Amino acid sequence: MGPAEVTLREVRDTDLPLFHAYMSDPESVRMAAFTAEDPDDRAAFDAHWARIRADSSVVLRTVLADGEVVGNAGVYGPEGDRQVMYWIHRAHWGRGYATAALRALLAAVPERPLHAGAAADNTGSVAVLRKCGFTVTGKDRNFANARGELTDELLFTLG
Template sequence: MDISLRELEDSDLPIFWQQLTDPELQQMAAVTRKYHYDRGHFDRHWAKVRADPSVILRSVLADGAVAGHAAVFGPPSEREVTYVVGRAHWGQGIATAALAELIKLEPARPLHADAAVDNAGSIRVLEKCGFAITGKSRCFAQARDEEIDLVHLTLR
C-alpha cells in the first residue's frame, strides 16, 4: 500500500467529519472535543487550524484515498503530534507510516503526544516512530463520560 501525506483540501473535510463522529473511533481515542460532536464547532475548528501558519497539517492518503489526517501543533517548546485514521483503515500500518512522514516535516524536538492508556494501537504507533512513554496523568474523557488514565509520550 502506498501511504503519503499531502496538503489538506476542502474536499477532505467531509471525510474528516465522518471519521471524527464515528462512535467507535471516539471511544477508542477517548479524549474528544466539541468539534467531534457539532458540525459548527468542527467547521470553526478546521478554519482556525488551517489559518495557523505554525500548524503542520496533512491529509493521509492510502493508495490515493483519504484515510485520515495528521498534524503538529503548539508553541516551539511544546510541539505535539496528533493523527486520526478512519476505522476502515485501522490495522494496516497507515498511521505508523503517516506519523513517520509527519515527524520528518518538523525539525523541533522534543515532540509530544498523549494517548489513553488502553489505546494500545496508538501507543504502538507512537513507539514505532521513536516516541517513549515519559509520564502518566488522568483526565476526563468526554467520549467515555469518565476519568481515564493517559500516557504522555515524547520523541527526543
C-alpha cells in the same frame, strides 16, 4: 498485492467532510477518548478546522493510502510543547497507515522535542507512537469527553 503506499499532502477543503465523518465515528471517538465535546457538531468542527488551518504554526496533512483519503496528521502547539496528532478512519485500522503517516510527518517536521498523548488503553495508538520512537515520559488522568469519565493517559516524547 503489497502494502499500500502512504503519503501526506496539504489539507484541502474537500477533505473536511471526510475528516468529520471519520472523527465522529462512535467507536473511533471512544478509542481516542480525548476528543471534542460533541464530535457530531459539524459547526464546531468547521470552526475548529478553520481556526487551526489559519494558524501558520500548525502543520496539517491529509493522509492518503494509494491515493485514497484515510485520515489526517499534524503538529500543533507552542514552541517547546509541540504535539503530534493523527486520526485514521476506523475502516483502515491495523494496516500500518498511522505508523507510516506519523513517520512521514516526523520526516517533514524536523523540530524536536515533539510530544503526544494517548489513552492508556488505546493499544493501537500506543504502539504507533512507540514504533515511531516516542517514549513514555509521564502519566496523567484527565476527563475524556468521549467516555464521560476520568481516563488514564500516557504522555510521550520524541527527543
